[in-house]
């Protein structure tokens with residue numbers, strides 16, 4: 001799966017949030033690292049068209065994102081930084097079922113798919129829970145299950161471990177390593193970033209370092225902390 005940024009600039013409030021981003025990403029695990037407000041989420045949101053390029057083009061798997069939004073949304077799973085933005089129905093099982101309705105017509109097959117998705121994140125026991133009673137970490141895992149259930153071709157993660165305890169953060173890292181899909185992960189979790197095939201460091205809207213995980217994490221620690 002090839003992601004191409006062709007001289008992409010995003011401007012907000014007369015300020016460049018991303019400036020002349022030009023790179024091709026094709027690695028299985030791509031990490032995005034950078035300080036708060038550096039433009040990481042904006043870069044991620046360009047890939048599924050939640051943010052559109054002001055100038056330049058974003059091309060995913062040969063499709064220009066801004067011209068093929070519905071096809072892109074079907075291909076791309078997006079895990080939001082705040083799971084409350086993702087979970088829309090009151091009960092966990094119903095929420096995951098909602099995303100599956102366009103994919104699986106048979107009700108009992110869909111119920112099985114919901115259980116399978118929850119078991120991938122070790123949260124089968126939450127199937128009948130009311131979403132607003134979940135802890136932050138549980139919500140993050142359920143939101144992940146809802147995306148995994150739809151078997152996207154590529155998955156984008158915006159700070160997926162912020163609310164997870166050490167045990168669940170490690171479980172997440174193991175699960176991420178086993179996912180068959182290519183993934184792009186924005187995170188401040190340096191241990192997680194070390195597991196990536198390629199890591200870009202963003203600073204003030206520009207890619208300032210791009211390379212192997214160990215080199216980029218070392219660069220980030222030296223220059224951005």
Ligand SMILES: Nc1ncnc2c1ncn2[C@@H]1O[C@H](COP(=O)(O)OP(=O)(O)OP(=O)(O)O)[C@@H](O)[C@H]1O
Pocket residue numbers: 012013017034035036037038039040041042043
């Ligand atoms: N719609 C918008 N209007 C105004 N400013 C925006 C908008 N979207 C993003 N920005 C600004 O663009 C900059 C980059 O935002 P972005 O969310 O991409 O940063 P980030 O690197 O993901 O930050 P964090 O690590 O804090 O989540 C920030 O200064 C943010 O305030």
